[in-house]
Amino acid sequence: MTEYITLYAQWKKESNGCNFTFKDIEMNGAKDMIEEIAHRCIVKGYSDGTFRCE
Secondary structure, three states, X not given: OHHHHHHHHHHHHHOOOOOOXXXXXXXXXXXXXXXXXXXXXXXXXXXXXXXXXX
């Protein structure tokens, strides 16, 4: 487990982040979390600029 935490910390330090924005999450209760995981390059959404959260 320590190995994974170390790798994550290194990745976070070296990552410049991603700049994804989604036009369909404004009223979504998870908007902040979606934006955070997008900034960390974990999700990128669809090419039309949507996240399509269902």
